Amino acid sequence: MVRPIPPKIDRATSLRYMGAAGWQPDAASAALLDRAEEKLRQTATPRAVWRRLPRVVLPLENRGGDLARHLQGCDEVLVLVATLGSEVDTLLRRLELTDIALAASADAMASVLLEQVCDELEQELRTGLAEEHRYLTGRFAPGYGDCPLELNDEISLAADSVRGAGVAVTAQHLLVPRKSTTALLGIADHPVTGTLAGCSTCHLRETCVFRKRGTTCFSQK
Template identity: 75%
Template structure:
């Protein structure tokens, strides 16, 4: 299903992704971000797909998904699977900018990541409202590859949601998403308030190279 684009992209979050959290951009940087935002919003064609499944079915019992996801879904008897993408034109734009304007490419890459997050936030809010009408509750989003959850779960999630037909999202042999500016997520569903549990840095596959840790913060810091 197609998703509406917001009128603007959250600039402060994009700056944090660029390693400039809390910095007030000068006029030249503001102009650069403005141009990058315009390009990303013009190129993006956001689409998403979701599916609700019993907890006994997903994640597949035969696949070792680690302890972090199990802890995140504790107390839930169903899951909501979510997939979203900005479309292939954003990927093409980013590749072109990487060859022609590296500063613009860095700004556009950060802004597109934030735009994807905003699309997912809005989609999640809609489903929270739907489930609230049924007196059901959702955890936060949890993505394959986070904590000790393997990327291989992306294969099963996209198959279950039928992302190729649902939103044009495919899986590479390395279990990555294509187009690049895409994401998947798992949310637990329960008949009582649940929040899930953040995996933290201890079991994260990127803990040794994480740019956020080098700055003394985390990827989930607000």
């Protein structure tokens, strides 16, 4: 399903992804970000596919303690796959060869745009489930904490991501197009939060470039 592009790509989060959290861009930098956003708006074709399933349908046993905690108390799951489309990958590769500063800006903003597309969809799904008196956790992606990337295969298959969103999984369990994501959300008959994002459980915490800069990749609200 085609998804709308949000009215504005979050600049503050984009700057944090670029290692410039809290920085106020000067006129030249603001113009660079404007160019990056314009190119993304001209290129991105956000799509998403999702499916609601009984938890027992997916092979979720022995997929790490973090995922087990995330789904604690949930009897259903929602599998979700979203992408900005292959043209964004083409754009980023071209910019990497012609304008590295613009490429870095566009890459960060594309990641933020994908998150915003998922956030809006998640809120719609959350609202729909509330009408059934059902509750939704946040998104949990393979590769987070101790959850293996291999789970991308099962999520994509369950969601039929190739036909539904044009997203495939490589032999290394990575997603194509690059600016794509998968997620698992738990569904329960009582309020649930799942596992909140944080450095303490991230498998990249020892090598994370954000931590080296004294910041994080997730929002602290």
